[in-house]
Amino acid sequence: MGGLQRMAAILAHPRWPWVAAILGVLLASSSLSTGLVLDDHLHRFAMDAHLRGEGMGAWWDLYSAAEGDEALTRARMDQGLAPWWTAPDLRVRLWRPLSAATHYLDHLAWPGSPWLMHAHGLLWYGALVVGVGALLRRWLGAGWVAGLATLCFAVDDAHALPAGWIAQRNALVGGVLVVATLWAHDRAVRERWRPGAWLAPLLLLLALLAVEASVAALGYLLAHALWLGPDDGRPRRCVRALGALWPYLAVTIAWRIAYDALGHGAQGSGVYLDPVREPGVFLAALPERLAALAWLQLGWPGADGATYPSAGWTLAALTGLGLALVPRLRCDRGLAACVVGGALALVPAAATVPSDRLLVLAGVGGSAAVAGVIAVALQRGPSASPSPSASPSPSPSASPRWPRALAVLLGVPLVAVHLVLAPVSLSTRAGALHERLERPQHDVVHxxxxxxxxxxxxxxxxxxxxxxxxxxxxxxxxxxxxxxxxxxxxxxxxxxxxxxxxxxxxxxxxxxxxxxxxxxxxxxxxxxxxxxxxxxxxxxxxxxxxxxxxxxxxxxxxxxxxxxxxxxxxxxxxxxxxxxxxxxxxxxxxxxxxxxxxx
Known part of the structure; x- marks a missing residue:
């Protein structure tokens, strides 16, 4: 057995997701010593006040910066807590009670131990990686491609903030629940697992109560319906599979009605754009933000306020990636579902300023795409089976050579970025959050x-x-x-x-x-x-x-x-x-x- 075959066997092992999770947690554990950073202090003050019985509002309303109340906004402007140019109707009030509950637990159980709060977040990150690995093994097959995609996800430096910043834990909580939703739905559809019919919509509701970006689950569910539904003839399959999504649409609509009725959402801000309250503003910003998020998913170094290549370069890069994946997509419907679902997951991520911290859910499909390109690059023949143990066929004449050549051309930088540089960057960035985020503000205030x-x-x-x-x-x-x-x-x-x-x-x-x-x-x-x-x-x-x-x-x-x-x-x-x-x-x-x- 050659080196590639041994590596394929390791990646295909049923326990590989646990190994990848341990690796990801170890890399992100550099955050254990970073303490509280910026919004963490605000959350601490809010939770301490609630525990003393002095808090204003509900403890689960932790992610609220502006309520849309003009009188309250004016009072903040008078004091200097908000600048004079603040929109009078500014509303940035996010409903994340489930994520807030995890912070409430922190301040009940270990209020003076930030490292335990970080450890709590790392447990969520480990659970997320294990869940992604289990999901990819169902969608891509129990093979090395799924294992490689899981590894790419586990060591992705885009997860430095969600895994390393306590205030960003909501992305992990929502991610775990979205992945669980997709896993339960897939099992219900393809194995007739009856509990999944009610468990998956319930998990989606919990995910939405953790973070608004969990609406990205609908994109993956749509892709699953189109590519992984019951195979009884394509037209009927699509119609029946799409019809089976109504419980998820009902849950999402009911959640949004309650969300608005309770006064949550965003308006007046140029950072947080609410597609329901201000659809025109959101749609106007969508193309630019989607392009930036696509580059970030490919590995472009950037964060809030970064600049990105032009639309032409964006189109060229995505076209090249799509062409390189053609041989794999033709015979791997699971990969097609992952890639399309990941692309659709970028849309809700565009509700705020592009940053790689927003790519937790889109990264599931993005990691699958990277693994798919590498699979095409290693393929020497027509076999594109998702079976992990299938080594490349020795007959190069059985499939076009240009997709493989393109995959090799793209695969080299993708491996360098996602498997060599990303792990180092994940550890470095997770451990430097205080220096990167709070220290600049502290130095200015000082x-x-x-x-x-x-x-x-x-x-x-x-x-x-x-x-x-x-x-x-x-x-x-x-x-x-x-x-x-x-x-x-x-x-x-x-x-x-x-x-x-x-x-x-x-x-x-x-x-x-x-x-x-x-x-x-x-x-x-x-x-x-x-x-x-x-x-x-x-x-x-x-x-x-x-x-x-x-x-x-x-x-x-x-x-x-x-x-x-x-x-x-x-x-x-x-x-x-x-x-x-x-x-x-x-x-x-x-x-x-x-x-x-x-x-």
């Missing part, structure tokens, strides 16, 4: 004033980088017991230079070069569907913002009028300079200063 007198002053930030989130000032200062300002005023946010004029004692005019809000970070509070117009004004407690000029809905000149003279000692002025906040010297009346942009 440059702001922290003396005791700040408690009696309003901190006015003339310009901040878009990556600075004002709410994190309160979060990180609460966490370190440093002084907090009486109020926070962020006048503008941009990476570019800003000209600051002072026409009178109480007024500043800000002119950002290139305009405000041209980045994905400030879009969290206000999306493109809520453009500003010249003459718009926002009146807040103690100051007023007037839009003087706009370009494509983005303010290019803003007048800010304070109720008190700008020199009043109750104000503390700072501005962003290169890489830190520094004290800002107000220009004399009738004069102007130019603030440099971020490097």
């Amino acid at each position: 440059t702001l004033p922290a003396d005791a007198s700040l408690a009696d002053q309003e901190l006015v930030i003339v310009n901040s980088p878009p990556t600075f989130v004002s709410a994190y000032l309160w979060l990180l200062r609460w966490n370190t017991d440093q002084a907090l300002p009486r109020r926070l005023r962020v006048l503008g946010s941009t990476f570019g230079p800003v000209i600051v004029q002072r026409p009178d004692a109480r007024t500043l005019v800000l002119q950002p070069v290139g305009g405000y809000f041209g980045d994905p970070f400030t879009a969290l509070a206000r999306g493109r569907a809520r453009p500003f117009a010249a003459g718009d004004a926002v009146a807040l407690q103690g100051w007023r913002v007037e839009i003087l000029a706009v370009a494509q809905g983005r303010p290019t000149s803003v007048r800010i009028v304070f109720a008190l003279p700008l020199d009043d000692p109750r104000f503390r002025w700072v501005a962003w300079h290169r890489d830190r906040f520094e004290p800002f010297a107000l220009p004399a009346i009738g004069h102007a200063v130019a603030l440099p942009g971020a490097p």
Whole structure:
């Protein structure tokens, strides 16, 4: 038995998914020492308050940033917890009670042990990998292709945040339940397993209560109906199989009705797009986001705010991948179902800014596609059977050579990215979450004033980088017991230079070069569907913002009028300079200063 045959036998072993799960958990275990990161602190404060009987709202409403309540939003803007450009009807309220329950368990059982919270998440990750392995063995056959796809999934560095960040556990909980849904449905359809008829829809409901992205299960169920349903003649098979999906549609519709009735969903944001509340906004952003997610699934390095190749390159890459898979897809309906289901799973993932952390569910089909390309590359003849032990046939003339040549061409970088670089990156990224996510915010906040007198002053930030989130000032200062300002005023946010004029004692005019809000970070509070117009004004407690000029809905000149003279000692002025906040010297009346942009 040669080396490839021995490896195929290992990958085809029934216990291989457990081995892959252990490997994935070990790689992601570098997160055990990262502690709490950003939103984890917020969740801790919320849970602690609920355990003391002081919490506002229900403990399961943990994933709520804005409720769509204009009065409450205005109060946050007055205090500085939300910037002045926040959409009045901003709603980012996500219903994930099952995931919230896992955090509630953390804070009941081991409240002072973040490493145990991380270990809890790693158990979910291990369960997810085992479940994916079991599902792929059913869909692809109990062979080495399914084992290779499971390995690709287990070591995928796109899982660094879901596996390593406590606040992202919802993706794992939902993933486990979606995979269980698909497994139960497949068994019910192909083996007439009666419990699956009610168990699979119930599991889907639980998945939806864990994370909204679980609606991706419908894409996999549709693909299963088209390629893996009862084989009694294709037209009848499709109709009957599609008709069998009605319980899942009923569950999803009922969940969404309850979701809306309870006030959950998203609106007004340019980051979270709700396809039900704002379908036009979602559809307008869908092509660009789908292209970015496709590149991320292929292994493109990127995260929030990254740039991606053009649409032409995207089409070329996906066409090449599809052509390379042609020999396998012709005889492996399970692979076709996986690939189509994975592609459809990208649609719900596009409801927020593209990031590889969103690819847990799409990654099931993506990993199968990678394994399929490698299978074609290793195939020397017509045998494309999903049977794992089937070694390549020695007769190359029995199938076209060009798909295999293309598969070899694509297979080399796919192996390098998904099987060589990805495991290293998974371990590195999971262990560096604090440095990558919280440390930059902490370093920025650390440059702001922290003396005791700040408690009696309003901190006015003339310009901040878009990556600075004002709410994190309160979060990180609460966490370190440093002084907090009486109020926070962020006048503008941009990476570019800003000209600051002072026409009178109480007024500043800000002119950002290139305009405000041209980045994905400030879009969290206000999306493109809520453009500003010249003459718009926002009146807040103690100051007023007037839009003087706009370009494509983005303010290019803003007048800010304070109720008190700008020199009043109750104000503390700072501005962003290169890489830190520094004290800002107000220009004399009738004069102007130019603030440099971020490097």
